Amino acid sequence: MTELSSPTPRWISCPECEAACREVPLPPRAVLHCRRCGVVVRKSTRPTSLQPAWALATAGLLLMVMANVTPIMSFDVAGNTQTNLIGTGVITLYKQGYWPVAGLVFFSAIAAPALYLATVWYVVAACCLARPWPGLHRMLTWAEILESWNLVPVFALATLVSVVKLDTLGTVTWHHGAIWLAVLSICAFLTSQLFDHRMVEERLEELA
Ligand SMILES: [Zn+2]
Structure with missing residues (x-):
């Protein structure tokens, strides 16, 4: 029946x-x-533990800092060299008066991925350590909302495509920031794959 x-x-x-x-x-x-x-x-393709997601979110947050403070590349056109951080594009767009685009780039390339990794870290850490920290359900909702804004892999790919185009205009030199960005892309992608919403909800019910 x-x-x-x-x-x-x-x-x-x-x-x-x-x-x-x-x-x-x-x-x-x-x-x-x-x-x-x-x-x-x-x-079953479901992960058996939340610890890999926790480890990747922790690594992702550290890589987020490294990728944002280390230059990604420098661009040389006729002797004029410009070194670029992720934030350089945002500042340049803002100074040129394109502040809505600057805001969008800042949100999608820096703020949203950082907030996504931070909310995942908070929820998964609480589950792994069995600590009923405040606001866990709200953080889980935010992690779900921000998941579609976890666009670091897209951003990294767009950078690669634009460098191929820029290479015809001048000389592009890669810096260490590019490695951090590449590893961050992999980390951010794997975090979203291993962050099992259903398992988190089950753990939160057990904690409550
Ligand atoms: Zn059969």
């Missing part, structure tokens, strides 16, 4: 015998077997 009252079930076919298998939410490490032939139909 519970089968009938539950919301519309999703069915996936067995890769071996094509029997219809009912898809159910799998806990970490669980495997869904076909009832008829026993073949593995689906494996």
